[in-house]
Amino acid sequence: MTKSKLAILLLLISGNLIATPLQANEALFRLLQERSCNGCKLADTDLVHADLRDADLNKAQLQRANLSRANMDGANLSGADLSFTSLKGASLRGANLKGAKLYGTDFRESDLTGAQLDINALEEAHWRGAKGITSQVQSHAALHNAGVSAAKGESWRQAEDLFSKAIKKKPDIAESWVARAITREKLGKRKLAIKDFNYASELFEAQGMILPAQQLEAAAIALQDKENKNETGNGAGSALLSGLISTSKALIPIAMKLFMPALGLSF
Structure with a gap:
């Protein structure tokens, strides 16, 4: 040697x-x-x-x-x-x-x-x-799924940033708008959350998915009422969405996309 x-x-x-x-x-x-x-x-x-x-x-x-x-x-x-x-x-x-x-x-x-x-x-x-x-x-899917993981860990600011980047990649994917709406509501950004819910509703309606469009519109209205009454506390958006999912199977696929990262990936 x-x-x-x-x-x-x-x-x-x-x-x-x-x-x-x-x-x-x-x-x-x-x-x-x-x-x-x-x-x-x-x-x-x-x-x-x-x-x-x-x-x-x-x-x-x-x-x-x-x-x-x-x-x-x-x-x-x-x-x-x-x-x-x-x-x-x-x-x-x-x-x-x-x-x-x-x-x-x-x-x-x-x-x-x-x-x-x-x-x-x-x-x-x-x-x-x-x-x-x-x-x-970074692909839209990778960014969105990373946002899901961040949201599951209650890292709301990071989740908002990741969903925003995902939206920039593919602005026509309604699920990312819904996901960002939830994170923004968690951060107390109700006005921005309302806009995201409404835009997601428009995207679903354009795709002919009337029921989820109506349900997301209802979530936006409920948040607007809360904003008008100047009620404090966060979490209304996710609570509303959870309630809607429990009453309608139409939103179950949306929930899976929002809260279940792609198989085999863990960010």
Whole structure:
């Protein structure tokens, strides 16, 4: 074993990085020594807090690897397989993630400022709390479902922001308007909630869905009455909607879309 490889092994041990037998660790040594390992097989590797700035990992196999809190600013991860890889809290500023497989990848609390990503690349990844994500890489469904998760956790301000972004993506999806109305009512923004309920009602009516349109219009009127009477307290919108759902099966599909994230995704 060369002195340089021995030094890297000592670094691995001192840094609490789990190393497999040396024969199977050539790729890891190469990566840490040369910062370049195209197509390397690094699945299940533990590289917590690793310094991999500007590393070349083009088409690397990093499935299930633990790269939490790693510094990967400027790294080339194009075409890499990052399925179920943990990048929680990692810094990926300016990293190239074009063509990377991001199924189940954990980007929570990471920094993706300036990172290059494919359109809708984060559709099947976990990214709640990540920084620097542009709307281009987030689909309407991902934004809406993330808003649902935030609402379920009673993070109403975050939910409102996510539903607003979802609406910007697809302004003709009534469910997102209803969802935002509920979050705004929770935040005490009744006038804005009323507008959202009314607009959602118009969208349903335009689709020929008269019953839900009428029910949402009724919810808006009830909120307006509460506003006119200057009554205090939040929660009327969600309470009204819950009551409407209990009396009409027509709104059950809407409720499912509002409060059930897509299967397999947890933001």
